[in-house]
Amino acid sequence: MTRLEATLSRLARLPETExxxxxxxxxxxxxxxxxxxxxxxxxxxxxxLATRLAAPDDFATDEEVAAFFAxxxxxx
Numbered sequence: 001m002t003r004l005e006a007t008l009s010r011l012a013r014l015p016e017t018e019x020x021x022x023x024x025x026x027x028x029x030x031x032x033x034x035x036x037x038x039x040x041x042x043x044x045x046x047x048x049l050a051t052r053l054a055a056p057d058d059f060a061t062d063e064e065v066a067a068f069f070a071x072x073x074x075x076x
Contacts, residue, residue: 011023
């Protein structure tokens with residue numbers, strides 16, 4: 001069995017909603033390959049990425065994450 005056949009077999013065993021979602025993603029990627037002769041971002045996606053990179057989100061520090069988990073850890 002080829003890798004493609006194995007993957008298609010796994011895909012076929014998924015519930016219909018999950019399978020349809022994955023098929024949609026694959027179709028979108030294939031459309032991109034065919035339209036651009038390869039993978040890549042659209043101009044709108046590149047602009048969005050540039051905007052996000054210019055002003056990244058304010059993520060929690062390592063200390064804040066550790067404090068959160070310390071407060072919410074299950075007591076054994």
